[in-house]
Amino acid sequence: MLVSIEDITCGYGSRPVLKNLSMTIAPGEFVAVVGPNGSGKSTLVKAVSGTLKPSAGRILLEGKDLNQLRRRDVAQVMAVLSQETAVDFDFTVEEVVMMGRIPYQRRFSAATPEDRRVVEQAMAMTGTDGLRSRLITALSGGERQRVLLARALAQEPRLLILDEPTSHLDIAHQIDLLDLIRRLNGEGLTVMAVLHDLNLAAQYAHRMVMIKDGRICVEGTPAEVVTEAVVGAVYGSRVRVVPHPEEQSPHVILLSGNAARRLPED
Amino acid sequence: MAEHLRKRHLELAPGAQAGGLQLSRSTRGRRAGIIALLALVLAVVIAAGIGSVQIPADEVMRIILSRVPGITVDRTWPQAHETILLSVRLPRVLMGALVGMALAVAGCAYQGLFKNPLADPYILGVSAGSGLGAALVIAGLGSLPVTFLGAVPAGAFAGGILTMLVVYSLAAHGSRVSTVSLLLSGVAVGSICSSLISLVVYFTDSASRDAIVFWMMGGLSGANWPKVAWLLPYLGVGAGILLFYGKELNALLMGEEQAQHLGVEVERVKKIVLLGGTLLTAGAVAFSGTIGFVGMLVPHLVRILIGPDHRYLLPVSGLVGGVVLVTADALARSLLAAVEIPVGLVMAVVGGPFFLWLLRRRMIPQDR
Numbered sequence: 001m002l003v004s005i006e007d008i009t010c011g012y013g014s015r016p017v018l019k020n021l022s023m024t025i026a027p028g029e030f031v032a033v034v035g036p037n038g039s040g041k042s043t044l045v046k047a048v049s050g051t052l053k054p055s056a057g058r059i060l061l062e063g064k065d066l067n068q069l070r071r072r073d074v075a076q077v078m079a080v081l082s083q084e085t086a087v088d089f090d091f092t093v094e095e096v097v098m099m100g101r102i103p104y105q106r107r108f109s110a111a112t113p114e115d116r117r118v119v120e121q122a123m124a125m126t127g128t129d130g131l132r133s134r135l136i137t138a139l140s141g142g143e144r145q146r147v148l149l150a151r152a153l154a155q156e157p158r159l160l161i162l163d164e165p166t167s168h169l170d171i172a173h174q175i176d177l178l179d180l181i182r183r184l185n186g187e188g189l190t191v192m193a194v195l196h197d198l199n200l201a202a203q204y205a206h207r208m209v210m211i212k213d214g215r216i217c218v219e220g221t222p223a224e225v226v227t228e229a230v231v232g233a234v235y236g237s238r239v240r241v242v243p244h245p246e247e248q249s250p251h252v253i254l255l256s257g258n259a260a261r262r263l264p265e266d
Numbered sequence: 267m268a269e270h271l272r273k274r275h276l277e278l279a280p281g282a283q284a285g286g287l288q289l290s291r292s293t294r295g296r297r298a299g300i301i302a303l304l305a306l307v308l309a310v311v312i313a314a315g316i317g318s319v320q321i322p323a324d325e326v327m328r329i330i331l332s333r334v335p336g337i338t339v340d341r342t343w344p345q346a347h348e349t350i351l352l353s354v355r356l357p358r359v360l361m362g363a364l365v366g367m368a369l370a371v372a373g374c375a376y377q378g379l380f381k382n383p384l385a386d387p388y389i390l391g392v393s394a395g396s397g398l399g400a401a402l403v404i405a406g407l408g409s410l411p412v413t414f415l416g417a418v419p420a421g422a423f424a425g426g427i428l429t430m431l432v433v434y435s436l437a438a439h440g441s442r443v444s445t446v447s448l449l450l451s452g453v454a455v456g457s458i459c460s461s462l463i464s465l466v467v468y469f470t471d472s473a474s475r476d477a478i479v480f481w482m483m484g485g486l487s488g489a490n491w492p493k494v495a496w497l498l499p500y501l502g503v504g505a506g507i508l509l510f511y512g513k514e515l516n517a518l519l520m521g522e523e524q525a526q527h528l529g530v531e532v533e534r535v536k537k538i539v540l541l542g543g544t545l546l547t548a549g550a551v552a553f554s555g556t557i558g559f560v561g562m563l564v565p566h567l568v569r570i571l572i573g574p575d576h577r578y579l580l581p582v583s584g585l586v587g588g589v590v591l592v593t594a595d596a597l598a599r600s601l602l603a604a605v606e607i608p609v610g611l612v613m614a615v616v617g618g619p620f621f622l623w624l625l626r627r628r629m630i631p632q633d634r
Contacts, residue, residue: 051523075529082524088381089519089574092291099517103529107510155528 001060002027002159002190003048008057010047011214016055017043019214025159030182030191032205034198034225036235040214041194045163048192049080061159075103078159079152081145083167087136093147094132097123100154122153126180142173149177153184160184162193166200178204202226202249210234226250295578298571302585309589310363313596314355321347321355330356358489361497362595362609363588365486365550366560368501370587372546373561374568374580375508378515379539380445383569386562387547390433390448390540391456392426396551398459398466399425401478405470418481419493419552426548429455434540442533445522448540484555484610486595493553500549505584507542511535512577519574557610559617560587560594566624 003025011017017040025031035041046052048059050066059066061077079100087096100122101115111119123129126146131139136147145165152160162181166174174197182204185191195201201208202222210218210225212234218225231239231252238255311330315321321329325343329351332339372387380389388394403421433455437447463482467475514535517525526532550557565583572578591609594616598609 046523049523049527051526071526071531072529075527078527080524080527085521085524087520089383091516091519091574095291095516095573095575096520099520099528102513102517105513107513151528 001025002029002062003192004060004063005048006057006060008047008054008059010043010052010054010057012043012052017214018047018054020057021211021214021216022057023209023216023219025190025192027158027190028185028188030185030204030206031193032201032208033192033194033211034196034201034208035211039211041211042163043214044211045080045161045192045194049078049161050074072103075155077157078161079155079157080161080163081149081152081165082163083165087144090135090137092132093128093134093136093139093150094119094123096136096147097128097132097150097154100151103155118156119150119154122150125153125184126150141168142170142176145169145173145177146180149180157189159190159192162191162195164194164196167196174200198226198231198252199244202251203244203247222249226252291573291575292578295572295575295582298568298582299578299585302582302589306363306585306588306592309592309596310359313362313592314351314359316596316600317350317355319347319350321351326351353491357491357494358486359592359595361489361494361553362486362592364494364497364501365554365557366564366587366589366591367584368497368504368546368550368587369557369561369591370564371505371508371580371584372543372550373587374565374576374583375511375515375539375543376561377565377569378518378576378579379536379543380449381519381521383566384562386558387543387550388456388556388558388561390452390544391429391454391459392544392547393551393556394456394459394463395429395432396422396426396548397482397556398463399423399428400481400552400555401463401466404477404481405466405474416488419496423548423552425459426551427544429459430540430544430548443536445536480608481555482610483608484557484613485598485606485608486554487606487608488553497549497553500545504542504545504549505580507538508546509580511538511542512575512580515539515576515580516574555608555610557591557613559613559621560591563617563621563624564590 001024005021005023007020007022009016009019021044033041033044043052047054050071053067061069061074066074097119098111098115101111101119104115105111120129123132126149128143128147128150131143131147136144139147149165160181166177169177178200181191181193193201193205205222208220208222208225209216210230217234218230226241227250228239228241231237231241237258240253240255241250242253244251311323311326315323315326325347328339329343329348331337332341333352369387373385376385376387376389377383400418400422402425403417407417433448433452434443436451436455437443463478467478470478514525514530517528517530518532518535520528522532564587565579568583568586569579572582591613594612595609598607598612601607601612
């Protein structure tokens with residue numbers, strides 16, 4: 001297993017958000033984590049990426065306890081692409097992508113030819129090489145996410161964690177980014193993506209994990225997880241699930257009115 | 267705003283787009299470093315010549331060179347010039363350079379740590395704490411010099427370090443410390459120290475009161491070689507530490523979580539930056555009082571010129587900080603013929619309006 005999450009309880013202060021949660025990520029997988037607001041998706045990403053320590057249980061990265069590893073070693077295995085974040089300082093695109101090499105660089109050493117080669121490759125893969133001398137502060141949201149993805153790829157990770165990477169993008173940029181990530185997944189990169197959008201998750205992931213109230217409630221292929229019964233019960237909303245016209249995935253049609261509110265009236 | 271920044275950047279770097287900004291930026295960083303170093307040498311030589319007895323720059327150079335082992339220079343200058351230069355002017359000018367460097371490097375590191383281009387070395391209350399230490403020593407001892415360095419710098423240094431420890435322990439949660447808590451506790455502890463200074467000033471005798479007020483204004487008038495020698499290790503260690511962490515500070519500008527994802531041990535880096543910044547600030551304040559604006563304006567200005575990469579920003583800011591303070595002190599000594607103005611006042615009078623101009627420059631295009 002690339003990642004084994006073993007019975008973790010995790011939260012902020014004394015309030016646990018994740019309760020006794022266990023899951024694994026196998027090499028090569030594209031796992032999507034979905035669930036309603038406040039279900040603990042972001043907390044799970046924080047725990048897996050090592051920024052939030054579980055109060056109980058442990059997380060193994062390639063068999064080693066994540067919280068015992070040096071950040072530098074973790075960053076050589078795992079890269080994280082977060083929700084779009086504002087950058088206030090005017091670094092150039094190339095400088096930002098080069099930051100992905102920090103886990104490989106020694107103090108005071110300049111970029112090695114190897115660093116330059118990896119950065120070039122990451123920019124080429126994400127189509128950001130044309131932006132290299134632009135300032136990160138001057139880019140559009142879609143361009144900026146591609147640059148941050150290039151930075152993540154420059155870390156040469158085996159696992160890419162995505163925390164709602166498309167939430168501020170328009171539909172064309174959402175599809176562009178996820179197509180790109182699917183291609184990288186096809187080349188062997190393991191992906192764990194927290195996604196808000198059930199349809200995008202079902203369309204791109206091999207496996208879906210649905211969380212509610214800090215626990216996994218359903219886990220399986222998109223066809224197993226995205227059903228009218230599950231979505232209705234977990235989100236409390238009225239939906240119709242239809243086959244995607246082009247892909248082998250279920251597609252959720254939203255109906256107005258919440259199931260929870262409708263029930264007492266019936 | 268972003269568009270405006272980009273445009274301004276292009277104005278500053280003609281041709282940069284075509285050649286690849288990263289390369290040209292690092293070249294520009296190195297070039298800026300060399301220019302700043304030359305400017306610092308020039309400023310020191312010229313400033314050392316300025317005073318009631320004017321010594322021409324070439325003579326200053328020759329006198330200094332004559333002291334370098336292995337170099338022989340024809341002694342064509344009056345002995346008095348050599349004495350004035352070596353025992354009065356040079357220690358003062360060098361101390362100005364060291365203090366300016368210390369404040370600019372500390373300010374630069376704090377601006378990175380707090381992700382705020384307007385942070386300064388005093389933001390965590392170190393200056394107020396040093397001021398309290400100095401005030402207590404002055405009020406308690408009168409004018410008795412205790413050691414050859416003077417007890418006041420020792421008290422000020424101790425006050426600064428103690429304040430930082432208090433601020434840090436108030437802000438820390440176990441082994442973690444949030445930058446917002448640091449800022450808040452820094453402001454709170456700083457203002458408590460300031461009110462305690464007022465209390466000391468109120469109850470002490472008028473001679474001590476004058477001495478405290480004069481100290482607070484910030485000046486280099488007590489400079490001598492032993493002080494330079496004492497300041498050097500603090501500057502060396504403090505700046506040395508910070509210069510090693512340029513890459514980490516760059517990553518921190520992207521946010522603490524992202525920095526962690528990039529392999530930076532964020533909590534450790536924060537502690538190290540605070541340690542380096544405190545050594546620099548407390549060391550500088552101990553010998554020169556609180557001189558404002560150098561630590562805020564210089565790194566801010568240098569960032570506009572060469573970009574936010576701390577590997578270049580930190581050293582260049584340090585050199586420019588030295589140039590600025592040496593120049594300001596030369597003005598302080600020569601603006602009025604008979605009296606010397608504390609350099610802290612010169613910086614405040616010049617720095618304040620300059621700061622406003624910078625702010626306006628940033629704001630105007632945004633408002634359009």
